[in-house]
Amino acid sequence: MKNRQLVLLWLFIVGVGISIFWGTLIVVDPLGIWHFPIIKGFNNYKVSQPAYLDFFKPYEYRMVKPDVVFLGSSRVYVGLCPDDYPDESVKVYNMGMSSLSIRDAYQYLKFMIRVHKPKKVYLGLDFFQFNKENFIRNRNGFSQQRLDKISGNWFSYMAYKLQETARLRGMVKDTFLNSQKEPNQVLFYKGWDIRRGKFLQSDHKIYERIMNDFLEKYQSFILHEESFSCLEKIIETTKSEGVELVVFFNPISSDLLSTIWISAQYDKFEAVKMRVAQFLDYCDFAFINDKTTNLNLFYDCSHYRAQLGSFIFYALNCPEQKSKNYTLEKLRYYLLSKNYGGQTLDKKTRVKDLKLFKNNFRRDAPLKTF
Incomplete structure (x- = not known):
């Protein structure tokens, strides 16, 4: 009898310990993969989310089951708020990822169709x-194997989700402490x-840093044919699946257009x-106009x-919007007058000429509008 009571006590302690362990992970929900309700000052500030988009967004997508999806790079997930979508009767989700390649966008499209079209x-x-x-480049965080497991049947999906949840225990403390500091902030x-x-x-600090980063990247830009092939696959897949x-x-x-x-x-x-x-057909917003020259519209x-x-x-x-490709001849003439001719310029020279270019353009050039 005594041994039986000890066994029951041991099982009770183990059960409580396991319940506390999993309960804490699911309630704090450091990356939001369980969609546990937000509690201000406790789990609202999920500080690790920005670095783990590829980790938590597939789980969220499976839970939300949206009708409308935004797919693209960080520009998409920063600039397009689901609540601003004009049709309030549909569920909307932003599936944008940092530096998303067209190759990975195609894989995410197939994932979404498998989970919920x-x-x-x-x-x-x-x-x-x-x-x-x-x-x-293999993007940090992207894993086709993970997408396959998350899009599997309910049992394999839950087993894998619990396995990955256990790995998030190191984020619990930071989530709680940052939620205490920022009780009204959700990321x-x-x-x-x-x-x-x-x-x-x-x-302004980030603005300048990113400008310099892109000045370097554009210098080594190589047009890649497979990007167009993947885009064709995206178009063909959506047509065959009946997805608009x-x-x-x-x-x-x-400014960034100028660096190009x-x-x-x-x-x-x-x-x-x-x-x-x-x-x-597509819509082109990447040209110089009254919106892209208004820096208040940009982070x-x-x-x-x-x-x-x-x-x-x-x-x-x-319905009146039509696909257009825009050119501004004034930009072309300006650069020809500077006689760049495609040569590689050192950063100091490029930044100096860029400032001169921006000032000259903004003062004299007529702006196209949307």
Whole structure:
């Protein structure tokens, strides 16, 4: 009898311990993969989320089962707020990922169709996605094996989810402590980056750093044919599955557009747009106009805010909007007068000429409008 009581006591203690362990992980939910309700000051500030988009978004997608999905790079998940979507009767989710390649976008599309086929997918394209380096690079966090397991049957899905949840125990403390400091702050909502998307003005330090990063990257840009092949696969898959596909080029600031010119890559950008136009109609927001010159609409030179994102929704859902490829001859003439000729310039010279270019353009050039 005594031994039986000891066994029962031991089982009770173990059961309580296991319950506390899993209960804490699921309630704190450091990456939001269980969709446990937000408790201010306890689990609202999921500090690790920005670095683990590929980890938590597939789980969220399976739970939300959206009708409308936004797919693309960080520009998509920063700039497009699901609640700004004009049709309030549908469920919307932002499936944007950092530096998403067209190759990975195709894999995510197939994942979404396997888990829950959306009715409409908005695909935001960027110039850098047609760069060889972006296409062939294995993005940190992306795993086809994980997508296959998350899209499996309910039993295998739950078993894998519990296995991955156990690995998140090291994030519990940071989530709780940061939630105590920021009880009213939530980082992601339906896949949308709230903090950057709602930011009221540009972050000048980040702005300058990203400008310099892109100046370097554009110098080594190599157009990659397989990017177009993958885009064709996306188009063919959506057609065969009966999913409506809406394609657009994300807006970027006039400053970042200027770096494409300074790097002597704008002809390639125009060639990409013309090539995409052979596959399907799309909307182009990546040109210099009254929106892209308004830096208040951007978090930094690369990421537009939700205010501009709401305009994109309006433009994409207006029947009078038509696909266009835009050129500004004034930009071409300016660069020819500087005689860049495609040569590689040192950073100091490029930044100096870029400032001169921006000042000259903004003062004299007429702006196209949407």
